[in-house]
Amino acid sequence: MAYHVSLVNTEDNSHKLIFNKNDFRDFLLKEFNMQESLDEHGQLEFYYDKEDESFTIFYTEGIEGEYYINTTDDEHIEKLIAIANKLNDGTRVRGDEGETYLSLEEVYIHPDDIQVTHLSLMDRFKRWVRRNTCLIIWTCISISLLMYKIITRG
Numbered sequence: 001m002a003y004h005v006s007l008v009n010t011e012d013n014s015h016k017l018i019f020n021k022n023d024f025r026d027f028l029l030k031e032f033n034m035q036e037s038l039d040e041h042g043q044l045e046f047y048y049d050k051e052d053e054s055f056t057i058f059y060t061e062g063i064e065g066e067y068y069i070n071t072t073d074d075e076h077i078e079k080l081i082a083i084a085n086k087l088n089d090g091t092r093v094r095g096d097e098g099e100t101y102l103s104l105e106e107v108y109i110h111p112d113d114i115q116v117t118h119l120s121l122m123d124r125f126k127r128w129v130r131r132n133t134c135l136i137i138w139t140c141i142s143i144s145l146l147m148y149k150i151i152t153r154g
Contacts, residue, residue: 004096004131005077006060006068010112011090018091019065030055031086032079040077055079060131061071074104 007017020045028034028129034047034057047067049055055076061064069076077093081101085092093101098113129136 004068004070004128005076005080005101006066006094007057007080007084008066008094009091010110016065016089016091017087018067018089021059024067027087028083030061032083049079069133070135077101077104092123106107 007018009018017027023117025036025044025047027046029036033050035050036047037045039045042148046059046061047057054073055069055071057067057069057080060068069080071077080093081103084093090109094110094113095107099107100107100110101114
């Protein structure tokens, strides 16, 4: 199971780079050799590292200025930390349990995230479902197609 690790900035200043999709896009493409993947309507699907396409950054729909990765790879988390450090504006890396990463070894609970760590199990599940809707739909379709193939074979 992958960890949901977010790039967030909870400070009140909306003039941060992460809040401007175009400027953040330019930053990722220039500073981190990323490429964007667009859907058939020209809308952003995700960013990926040109040298390691398994490193993908998704935009969190409905939460302005939040991007995330789903990973179990420490190198990917380190890349996200490097992005936050390069921004140097209060943007930070937050794990799926509300922990903020200074590095892989140094984590803490940011004051803005204390409420996140006290959510009930059901509220955490609802947040997980909202953040992983595409993954859930893809999994359901894949299972349905697999079952259809099995049923129509015999």
